[in-house]
Amino acid sequence: MKRNIVIATLTAAALAGGTVVAFAANDDGTAARPGTGTTVRVVTDRDDDADDRSDAAEDRTGVRVGGVSAAEAVAVALRHTPGTAVSAELEDDGADAGAWSVDVVRGDGTEYGVDVSGAGKVLGAHRDDEGDDDNDSEDRAESAALKGARFDAHEAALVAATKGTVTEVDADDDSGAVAWNVETVKAGTTSEWRVALDTGKITRVQSDED
Incomplete structure (x- = not known):
């Protein structure tokens, strides 16, 4: 040059x-x-x-223009409501567009939804009483796996951010083993990935291009 x-x-x-x-x-x-x-x-x-x-x-x-990333939103939510983050989802329309909804399970098993603005401010937190009705053995096993995970929701979001802008992170045990299911968007293409709890290995599940 x-x-x-x-x-x-x-x-x-x-x-x-x-x-x-x-x-x-x-x-x-x-x-x-x-x-x-x-x-x-x-x-x-x-x-x-x-x-x-x-x-x-x-x-x-993975930072969105004018907003915080999934990893940052999870970190903000956990500082406000300590526990284990089990999911984070970006609102993409309406008045809440650009804000994050982060689900956190406290040490006593109660679940809270923490809303984080696109500027990284906590908008509010509320207890999810509906989650108590679903607290069966499968949910308890999933929560236990997440608590002991080397790669939590924050780390999973960072790993997946190398593939595009992360818009959703969620625990998934459909394959029989609990892992993080992460959705990313890059160049208009939406893709889904699995991130292993113990190694952080990322594999693609599907894409709009498939």
Whole structure:
């Protein structure tokens, strides 16, 4: 990649006598205009590289434009309501669009829903009494697996963020072994992934492109 870009500029003199005035960009992205003592900003390939790096960083973190990521939302919810996060879902329409709903199970087994705004602020928390009716042996086994997991909801969201913007994280035991089911969106394509509780290994379940 060339660090200096030479830009030929036609001046009024060029129109009259065909003279072409050229100036070269300095390393700081500016260029001196001959005979004026002033500098102008020159757009270089390095500026494009910076934009590409910024986009790549956004993909790695999973941060939505103007909002917090799934991992950040889980962390905020757990600071407010300590326990085990079992799911996090991004609201994508209506007045709550951009906010997160995070489900947390406390040490005594009670479940709370914690709402986190797109700015990372807790909007409120409420006890999920309906969850008490479903507290059977399967749910207890799932909760126990999540409590001892090396990769919790926060870590699973970070792992899946390498695949796109995370929009949902949920515990799943459909395959007979509890794992995290994570939904991501990238370039308009929605994909589902499984993240192992013990190793963090991520495998794709399905995609819109399938």
